[in-house]
Amino acid sequence: xxxxxxxxxxxLLGAFDADHRSLKLSDLARRSGTPLATTHRLVxxxxxxxxxxxxxxxxxxxxxxxxxxxxxxxxxxxxxxxASPFLHDLYGATLATVHLAVREExxxxxxxxxxxxxxxxxxxxxxxxxxxxxxxxxKVLLAYAPDDVLAAALQRLTRVTxxxxxxxxxxxxxxxxxxxxxxxxxxxxxSLGACSxxxxxxxxxxxxxxxxxxxxxxxxxxxxxxxxxxxxxxxxGRTLASxxxx
Numbered sequence: 001x002x003x004x005x006x007x008x009x010x011x012l013l014g015a016f017d018a019d020h021r022s023l024k025l026s027d028l029a030r031r032s033g034t035p036l037a038t039t040h041r042l043v044x045x046x047x048x049x050x051x052x053x054x055x056x057x058x059x060x061x062x063x064x065x066x067x068x069x070x071x072x073x074x075x076x077x078x079x080x081x082x083a084s085p086f087l088h089d090l091y092g093a094t095l096a097t098v099h100l101a102v103r104e105e106x107x108x109x110x111x112x113x114x115x116x117x118x119x120x121x122x123x124x125x126x127x128x129x130x131x132x133x134x135x136x137x138x139k140v141l142l143a144y145a146p147d148d149v150l151a152a153a154l155q156r157l158t159r160v161t162x163x164x165x166x167x168x169x170x171x172x173x174x175x176x177x178x179x180x181x182x183x184x185x186x187x188x189x190x191s192l193g194a195c196s197x198x199x200x201x202x203x204x205x206x207x208x209x210x211x212x213x214x215x216x217x218x219x220x221x222x223x224x225x226x227x228x229x230x231x232x233x234x235x236x237g238r239t240l241a242s243x244x245x246x
Contacts (some may be wrong), residue, residue, distance in 0.1 A: 005042070008032070008034050008038060008042060009042050009045075009046060011032040011033065011034060012028055012032045012034060012039065012042055012043065012046065013046070013051065013052075013062070013066070014032065015027075015028050015031035015032045016061075016062055021061060021062075022055060022057075022059035022060065022061050023059060023060055024058055024059050024060070025039060025040060025043060025058075025060070028043060028060065043060060046063075047060070047063070049063075049065065050063045050064060050065030050066075051063050051065055051066050067126070067127040070127070078240075078243065079100070079102070079111065079208065079209055079240070080100065080111055080112050082236055082239040082240050082243065083100050083112060083201070083209070083211070083236045083239075084112070085235075086211075086232040086233075086235045086236050086239075087100060087112060087114055087211075087232070088114065089232060089235075090211070090213070090228055090229065090232040091114040091116070093228050094116070094213055094215075094225065094228055095116055096116040096120075096213040096214060096215045096225075097113065097114065097115055097116035097120065097122050097213060097214040098113065098114040098116070098211075098212070098213050099112070099113055099124060099137055099196075099198070099210075099211070099212045099213070099214070100112040100113070100201075100209060100210075100211055101135075101137040101138070101141070101209060101210050101212070102141070102208070102209050102210075103132065103138075103141040103142075103145060103149075104129060105149075106132060106149065106152055106153050106156065107129040107130065107131065107132060107138075108129060108130045108131070108132055108135050108137055108138040108141065108210075109127075109128075109129050110124045110125065110126055110127065110128050110129075110130070110137075111126065111127075111209075112126060113125065113126050116213075116214070116215075120193060120194045120214055120215060120216050121191045121192065121193050121194050122191070122194060122214050123190065123191050130190060131156075131158060131160065131190075132145075132153050133153060133157050133164070133165060133166075133171055134158075134160045134161075134164050134165075134186065134189045134190045135186060135189070135190050135196065135198075135212075136184050136185060136186045136196030136197055136198035136210075136212040136214075137184075137196070137198040137210035137211070137212040138210075139174060139175065139178055139184035139186065139198070140178060140183070140184045140198045140199065140200050140207070140210035140212070141200075141207070141209075141210050142175060143175040143176075143178035143179050143184065143200075144179070144200060144207040150175075154168045154171070154172075157171065160189065160190055160191075161188055161189060161190070161191065161192055163187055163188040163189050163192075164189045164190075165189060182199060182200070182226075182230065183197055183198065183199045183226050183229065183230075184197070184198050184199075185197045185198075185218060185222070187218070193216060194214050194215075194216070195214070195215055195216065195217060195218045196212050196213065196214045196215075197212060197213060197215075197218055197222060197225050197226060197229065198210050198211060198212030198213075198229070199211055199212070199226065199229040199230050199233045200233065201233045201236050201237055201240075202233070202237045203237055203240040203241060204241065208240070209236075211229055211232060211233045211236070212229070213225060213228075213229065
């Protein structure tokens with residue numbers, strides 16, 4: 001049976017993943033199994049609608065409109081709404097870049113972000129996905145992830161910088177400390193010159209998100225940062241519980 005136009009368009013969008021964020025037209029055709037002429041026509045329509053964006057080098061990336069639709073999903077929309085005032089309070093108290101993130105399979109999905117005044121190289125954006133093992137919010141989410149997710153993550157400990165933890169035993173030890181101490185830290189593991197600290201956001205007993213900040217150095221201000229994060233995370237959790245968020 002021939003595929004419908006809708007199925008082919010979805011195949012094209014499904015060609016993108018964490019390792020293929022930008023694809024040329026020929027790559028889209030090959031990865032989706034769609035004839036090149038059909039790919040050309042559908043990509044033009046998807047681009048016009050805003051589902052795809054063409055970059056200067058000719059590659060295509062997922063468009064902003066897809067992200068805007070994703071924000072309408074009940075989980076993300078309600079979580080961002082509940083967290084928003086606490087993210088602003090946290091930003092006001094620290095002037096650091098603030099992240100709210102959830103786990104999407106084996107990656108961190110950043111669903112909200114406030115940019116700090118402190119000059120720190122931060123590569124995350126709202127809607128971006130980064131490795132769980134190389135980010136503060138990711139380590140928090142991985143520490144409370146199901147066993148099968150943890151096992152799969154341990155099989156793909158890619159090195160991002162010279163400081164990225166890629167030894168399974170060392171990462172497992174860090175995750176045990178996250179559960180014991182209630183927070184995770186990173187030191188230049190995702191980008192040089194940037195350190196992060198993050199805490200879990202709970203709805204009842206379930207960890208539903210992670211809240212983190214990025215700064216140049218944690219050595220002198222870690223206790224204050226952890227305390228500010230935990231206060232904000234507790235407030236978010238309390239709001240989620242009050243609206244019976246699920």
